[in-house]
Amino acid sequence: MTESKPDVLVVNNFHPPTISRIDKIYQTHHLWKLNTKAQNELITKLDGKCKAAVTGSWTFNERAYSLSSLSLISAFGVGIDGIDINLAKENQIRVTNTPGVLNDDVADIALTLILTTSRNIINADRYARSRLWEKSPMPYGSGLAGRTLGIVGFGRIGEAVAERVLPLKLKIAYHNRTKKDSPHKYFASLIDLAHNSDILLCILPGGQDTEKVINTDVLKALGPTGIFINIGRGTSVDENSLIEFLAHKKIAAAGLDVYAEEPSIPKALRELDNTVLLPHIGSATIETRDAMGDLVLKNLEAFFSKNELVTEVK
C-alpha cells in the first residue's frame, strides 16, 4: 500500500517554480484559485487533517487561520509582516521564513538606488536620448565619497549594504532599537541619524512597530540635500509627507523599491522627476528566488519528518 502524501495548503501564488515543486511532493490545495465560497468549503474539508501552509511572506489569507489543524506556515520571504505572529503563536502555529539567502541581491538594489539617485542616472539617460545634451550640459549630481549613509534597520541586509558601500568611501551610521557590536556610529534616535546622514536608507521590517516611522520630522532632519532610499517596507513611510517633501524639494530625491499599497504606486510619486521607482525587485533574481524556494521546501520537509525547522521565526 502506498503512503498518502501529506496535505499542504497553498495560500497564495508566490513563486510558480517553488509551487510546482511543492505540487509534486505533497497533496496540495490551492486556496488562491478559489472564490470565497469554495475557499470556505476547502478549509472545512481540510480541517483536522491539513497541518501545513505555504505563502508569500507579506500577503496572507486570514481564512487559513481557521484551519484548526494548522501547525506550520512556511513563508517565501524574510519579512513576515503578512502573517499575524501573535495569532500564530496563540494557535501553536510555527512560522518559517527565508532569511539570509537574499541579502546580496537586496543589497545590490540598495546600491543601485544610491547611485541612480545621487548621480541622477535615470534623468541623465533621458537627457542623452532626447538630445537635450546638444543644447546644454546635464545639471550636476552629488558625489558619494566622504558622505554619510544612515541605515535604518542595521540587520542582515543592512550589513550587506554597508559592505558594498564602504569601497565607495561612504561613511556608515545606523539606527536599531539595540546598539550592535559594530565599528559604525550608532544613533539611538532615528531623527538624530537622519540629521547626520546625507543618504538615509530604510531596511526595516514592516508591521505596527515600524508603521510610518519615516515621517515629517525625520524628513525635515534629513534636509534639502538629503536622499531617502527605501528597500524595507512601504508601510514604514508616511508617503504623503514623502511626496510633499519631494515635490517642494525639501529633500533632494528618493529611491524606492517598496510602497505602502503595493502594487499600486501613488500618481504623485510616479510623476515626480526626483524619484527612482522600482517594482519591489530586491530579491527578484532567478537564483535568489530559487534559493528562497529551497528554504520553503526544506522547512516543509523538516516539519513532516519531525526534524528541527531550518529557519523558524522565534
Ligand code: NAP
Ligand atoms: P533583520 O536581520 O531582522 O534586520 C532588521 C533590523 O531592523 C534589525 O537590525 C533590527 O534591530 C531593526 N529593527 C527592527 N525593528 C525596529 C524598530 N522598530 N526600530 C528600529 N530598528 C528596528 O532583517 P533583514 O533580513 O535585514 O530584512 C529586513 C527587512 O527587509 C525585512 O523584514 C523585509 O521587510 C525587507 N525586505 C525587503 C526586500 C525587498 O525586496 N525590497 C527583500 C527582503 C527583505 P533591533 O531588533 O535591534 O531593533
Ligand code: 8YV
Ligand atoms: C519578496 C521580500 O519580494 O523577503 C522579503 O521580505 O520583500 C521579498 O524578498 C517577497 O517576500 C516575496 O513574497
